[in-house]
Amino acid sequence: MAKVYFKAIDSYLKTEEINASAVDMLRLIEEKENYKLNKYVPLKVHLGEKGNTTFIHPRNFEGIIEYLKQKGIDTAFIETNVLYKGQRNTVTNHLKVAEEHGFTRIPVIIADGEAGEDYELVEINKKNFDKCKIARTIAAEEQLIVLSHFKGHALAGYGGAIKQLGMGFASKGGKLAQHANSIPKINSLKCKACKACAMKCPENAIIVDKKAKIDKNKCVGCASCMASCPHNAITNSWLASLSRSFNERLAEYAYAAAKDKRHIYISFAFNITKNCDCEGHPMKIIAKDLGIFASTDPVAIDKACLDVLDKNEGRTVFKRGRYTLEYAEKIGLGSKSYELIEI
Numbered sequence: 497m498a499k500v501y502f503k504a505i506d507s508y509l510k511t512e513e514i515n516a517s518a519v520d521m522l523r524l525i526e527e528k529e530n531y532k533l534n535k536y537v538p539l540k541v542h543l544g545e546k547g548n549t550t551f552i553h554p555r556n557f558e559g560i561i562e563y564l565k566q567k568g569i570d571t572a573f574i575e576t577n578v579l580y581k582g583q584r585n586t587v588t589n590h591l592k593v594a595e596e597h598g599f600t601r602i603p604v605i606i607a608d609g610e611a612g613e614d615y616e617l618v619e620i621n622k623k624n625f626d627k628c629k630i631a632r633t634i635a636a637e638e639q640l641i642v643l644s645h646f647k648g649h650a651l652a653g654y655g656g657a658i659k660q661l662g663m664g665f666a667s668k669g670g671k672l673a674q675h676a677n678s679i680p681k682i683n684s685l686k687c688k689a690c691k692a693c694a695m696k697c698p699e700n701a702i703i704v705d706k707k708a709k710i711d712k713n714k715c716v717g718c719a720s721c722m723a724s725c726p727h728n729a730i731t732n733s734w735l736a737s738l739s740r741s742f743n744e745r746l747a748e749y750a751y752a753a754a755k756d757k758r759h760i761y762i763s764f765a766f767n768i769t770k771n772c773d774c775e776g777h778p779m780k781i782i783a784k785d786l787g788i789f790a791s792t793d794p795v796a797i798d799k800a801c802l803d804v805l806d807k808n809e810g811r812t813v814f815k816r817g818r819y820t821l822e823y824a825e826k827i828g829l830g831s832k833s834y835e836l837i838e839i
């Protein structure tokens with residue numbers, strides 16, 4: 497059974513405790529699971545879209561960086577370009593955001609080339625994909641420490657280690673392949689032509705005349721428009737039969753990203769918002785801070801985050817996206833069964 501280490505920390509403001517606990521997690525995995533760190537171990541992060549205020553700030557990664565340094569291990573922040581327009585769609589733009597968001601202590605590597613064109617094909621032969629496009633510089637590493645922000649996600653339901661692996665390790669083409677068939681639908685009976693969705697769309701894919709319409713040739717399926725509609729007029733294909741398709745695609749990409757690797761997953765369950773750090777604006781916190789989780793199993797850690805969150809809140813916080821766990825377990829990415837070890 498997979499082990500998931502958990503340190504309850506009730507406030508994101510407790511930076512010192514967060515740093516110390518993240519180091520404790522790493523030590524525990526090394527000791528209890530006989531885990532050997534390589535001489536170079538990059539930290540997979542999400543830099544947060546420009547304007548986002550709830551991403552996990554790199555001040556919380558200082559402890560891990562210092563710990564690795566003391567052990568003589570080189571490290572760097574590593575990330576991939578996003579699919580949609582915005583401030584993180586090329587290396588040049590991405591590095592500007594990295595600096596603005598404080599990711600300056602160690603080098604920042606954008607792993608899939610200037611415009612997301614650089615990837616390695618990883619063969620998996622699963623139901624949706626035979627091969628997956630994993631960002632080349634990431635694919636070259638046998639070991640990464642995957643630092644995830646556990647929170648909601650408009651399309652995936654929730655985002656944690658599997659999302660960080662599946663979407664976060666994919667090159668742009670890989671992200672597009674996962675989003676295929678994810679174009680939202682507009683309910684014209686509910687649409688009031690207010691244009692909120694068009695203003696939110698990073699691809700200018702929504703035209704509003706008497707009603708809103710989506711240009712399928714421009715839409716990249718990012719789902720940003722859905723949360724913006726005040727009249728609930730936008731739904732997505734995944735709400736119907738295609739829902740499972742996106743979750744499966746995400747899980748298969750996560751499988752490719754973890755295939756033949758020995759990653760460590762550390763998830764920061766703070767600033768829990770309904771949507772993800774790709775949203776370039778401040779968002780409302782919807783649940784109390786939980787703390788830090790760590791594991792070598794991406795399925796177990798996500799399941800533990802969801803379980804502890806629901807227990808802490810006394811309700812099911814993220815209702816969608818749980819099928820990702822089922823499917824991820826089915827294809828061999830990890831295990832939903834876990835032992836929670838509180839420290």
Ligand code: SF4
Nearest residue numbers: 697715716718719721
């Ligand atoms: S999903 Fe919505 S916001 Fe995203 S590109 Fe398509 S129309 Fe635009």
Ligand code: SF4
Nearest residue numbers: 687688690691693725
């Ligand atoms: S935000 Fe909703 S109501 Fe407003 S134009 Fe878009 S679909 Fe219509």
